[in-house]
Amino acid sequence: MTDPIYQFRREIDPVDFDLARCVVSGQVFRWESPAPGHWRGADGATWWDAHEVLGGWSVVSNQPSSTWDRFFRGDVSGAEFRARVTLAGPEVGPLFAMLPGHRLLRPACAREVLFSFVCTANNHLPRIRRMVRHLAEFGIPMTRPDGTVARAFPTLDKLVLVSESQLRAAGFGYRAAYVTQLVQELVARGGETWLDDLRNRPTPELRRTLRTLPGVGPKVADCVALFGFDRTEVVPVDTHVWQIAVRHYFPDWAAETLTARRYEQIAEFFIERFGPDAGWAHQVLFCDNLIHGRSRRIPKA
DNA sequence: TAGGGACCTGCC
DNA sequence: GCAGGTCCCT
Numbered sequence: 001m002t003d004p005i006y007q008f009r010r011e012i013d014p015v016d017f018d019l020a021r022c023v024v025s026g027q028v029f030r031w032e033s034p035a036p037g038h039w040r041g042a043d044g045a046t047w048w049d050a051h052e053v054l055g056g057w058s059v060v061s062n063q064p065s066s067t068w069d070r071f072f073r074g075d076v077s078g079a080e081f082r083a084r085v086t087l088a089g090p091e092v093g094p095l096f097a098m099l100p101g102h103r104l105l106r107p108a109c110a111r112e113v114l115f116s117f118v119c120t121a122n123n124h125l126p127r128i129r130r131m132v133r134h135l136a137e138f139g140i141p142m143t144r145p146d147g148t149v150a151r152a153f154p155t156l157d158k159l160v161l162v163s164e165s166q167l168r169a170a171g172f173g174y175r176a177a178y179v180t181q182l183v184q185e186l187v188a189r190g191g192e193t194w195l196d197d198l199r200n201r202p203t204p205e206l207r208r209t210l211r212t213l214p215g216v217g218p219k220v221a222d223c224v225a226l227f228g229f230d231r232t233e234v235v236p237v238d239t240h241v242w243q244i245a246v247r248h249y250f251p252d253w254a255a256e257t258l259t260a261r262r263y264e265q266i267a268e269f270f271i272e273r274f275g276p277d278a279g280w281a282h283q284v285l286f287c288d289n290l291i292h293g294r295s296r297r298i299p300k301a
Numbered sequence: 302t303a304g305g306g307a308c309c310t311g312c313c
Numbered sequence: 314g315c316a317g318g319t320c321c322c323t
Binding site for chain 1: 302303304307308309310311312
């Protein structure tokens, strides 16, 4: 039995959408480029195979074009977003020119986002990708028309079979325990049903609830809320955002450390300034800080 | 509520 | 030495 295959084409304006920039910016971790102008990606049980064509992308997928559009937030105008953010925060405006085509993504699989970001704790991108790919290997295989195999991100009944020692051997380090404990806890709370039900919760409750999961602190919880549950007003405050916030908005904190209280103050500041655009605006600042390496060594002054 | 330290692994 | 932190303990 073979799944239906969809083929479609998307015209794009490079200022509005740069596929490579979007999928390597650290929002999602299962995209790779086997060749120039060719990208393969997955989200939950969806896979895409995209080839660059004149003025856009030609896409093959096991899901219709609407799934692609949703993932890349095609319903939101990047130009209008940039205009709103530049108005609310002039300091962000100049960054858009350096990050053309950057977009806030909207993965459909909250489970994949949750496990992915548990892997990001005190970690760096290449290894995060490797770990998420490793987890994905426990998912069911999906053969593409060209014979290559994509993986559905494993469901809990698959993940529950994975041991901590197995993950440690695979290089997860201490996050191996986070993953296995997270699986146990999710199962105990009602599994996929419980996770799906989180979609109906108001954002403050969602954030609080996610934080009660093992391996999920404030930062990871907010990444999951922002990316996995489409709460676009949520701003995960990581080391980069902390440095950005201090540099741009809270100079008095230059000698301070990030506490739970300051975390919330920064998050609230972003929401007040950018409203529902806060999450995307934060992502722009984050990417800029990441790319231009300003996170390295704050001068003690 | 804050502050300090441990924790896997890999790359600068 | 540090990375897109979390957890545990004063």
